[in-house]
Amino acid sequence: MSGTNIGTAFLATLKRDLLISLKRRNDILNPFMFFIIVVSLFPIGVSPESAMLRQIAAGVIWIAVLLASMLSMDSLYRSDYEDGTLEQLLLSSVPLYLLVFAKNIAHWLVSGLPVILVSPLLAYMLALPSEGYMTLVASLLLGTPVVGMLGSIAVALTVGLGSRGLILAVITVPMSVPVLIFGTLAVQNALAGGSPLGYLALLGAMLALTISLAPLATAAALRISMN
Amino acid sequence: MLEVRALNCERNDRLLFRDLSFTLEAGQALQVKGGNGSGKTTLLRIICGLNDSYSGELFWHGAPLGERRDAFYAGLLYIGHRVAVNRVLTPLENLRWSSRLRNPADDGPINEALVHIGLAGHEDSPCHSLSAGQYQRVSLARLFLRGAGLWVLDEPFTTLDTHGVTLLENLVTRHTESGGAVLITTHHKLSLPGLRALTLGVAR
Structure with a gap:
């Protein structure tokens, strides 16, 4: 199979998934609205004092991002499993991990990116000082694809199960904890006047590692699930 | 084109088929028959590499299928029970x-x-x-x-009207006449020239 064909198959899969997401807007809107609701409940429930809020702002946003991505993950691969699309992906002569990667990118574009775009607004609501904005957005840009691709492995492992309930969260959350830690530490470091670059570099390293390994793991998990 | 040698498969501790051997050459159509649960779909999925709980050997153009996965997939069109639409x-x-x-x-x-x-x-x-x-x-x-050589069709007739059945029969005939091979499961009585049949589950 020539390089152009692999490229065509990759782009076609990316386009197809984006198209499906656009037509099933609820799958995108629900996690996004959930994210906004969770964050906006904090000033009401915890304290409207800006001194208090600015301390927890980065952590609250990062936790809400994790929960929202867990919610968006549930629909990943499910309809593809039910209608037989996954079988066709497995039977393609294009390497499965590349097609999986295309699906991961599509999923991030509709679930991760909107959340990142709205995060400065929510950071403002939580009285995060303006020095923290850039770092918050940068940490989310590096961290959300990691969470999404780790989740993709867990979804691929459980896609054949009838009702998976909390299994998905039990698998994904422990793997995502390092991202949460470094994401919030980066922002807090920036607020304290230090350089967040070290933490961001760690997040970047995690991203590089996940991009190179997670699609392979997802592909292997899908093969097991389809057996 | 495709050769199956001494294939055994068990599912849920029940033997589906034992020592199953057959060949499918270019220009041939083979109908897999058998009652519900006799392993028709499983056989098709084993051949396509979607199921590996079997023992036995598969050959594609004379070489072990496992070594020629890419060439096999490039020449395969599989339409399963779940039709990928x-x-x-x-x-x-x-x-x-x-x-x-x-x-x-x-x-x-x-x-x-x-x-x-x-x-x-x-x-x-x-x-x-x-x-x-x-x-x-x-x-x-x-x-x-697709210019695929081998068509593997799992129950393609289930919801088709009589006109659709004729259309698909003609397609299969045209494919075999032009040198393709077809492996098909169905309960329909097919009117295809030169159709061979393989019945699963008769031993039990």
Whole structure:
């Protein structure tokens, strides 16, 4: 199979998934609205004092991002499993991990990116000082694809199960904890006047590692699930 | 083209078939028969590499199939029980994707395929608004689009009307006449010249 064909198959899969997401807007809107609701409940429930809020702002946003991505993950691969699309992906002569990667990118574009775009607004609501904005957005840009691709492995492992309930969260959350830690530490470091670059570099390293390994793991998990 | 040697498969501690051997040459069509649960779909999935709980050997053009996966997949068109047609997409969008996954086709041949399979006028309706038979026809339109040598079709007739059955029979005949091979499971009585049959589950 020539390089152009692999490229065509990759782009076609990316386009197809984006198209499906656009037509099933609820799958995108629900996690996004959930994210906004969770964050906006904090000033009401915890304290409207800006001194208090600015301390927890980065952590609250990062936790809400994790929960929202867990919610968006549930629909990943499910309809593809039910209608037989996954079988066709497995039977393609294009390497499965590349097609999986295309699906991961599509999923991030509709679930991760909107959340990142709205995060400065929510950071403002939580009285995060303006020095923290850039770092918050940068940490989310590096961290959300990691969470999404780790989740993709867990979804691929459980896609054949009838009702998976909390299994998905039990698998994904422990793997995502390092991202949460470094994401919030980066922002807090920036607020304290230090350089967040070290933490961001760690997040970047995690991203590089996940991009190179997670699609392979997802592909292997899908093969097991389809057996 | 395809050779199966001494295939054994157990599922849920029940023997589905033992010592199953057959060959499928270019220009042949083979109908896999057998009652419900006799292992027809399992056999097809084993051949396609979607199920590996078996013992025995598979050969593709004389070489072990495992060593020629890529060549095998490039020459295979599998339409399973679940037909790989997304319900929110339109037939045109579905076929665009499945064709680009293999050998890229323009919209021209795709539209022609939709006309041939009897879906003219439905190109842009979402698949969930189609009838069950029309839904199945979307998947069968792929038969017009790919130069695959081996067709593996799992129950392709279930929801087709009599006209659709004739259409598919003609397609299969034309494919075998032009040197292709077809492996098909169905309970229908097929009127195909030179059709061979393999019946599973007779030993029990």
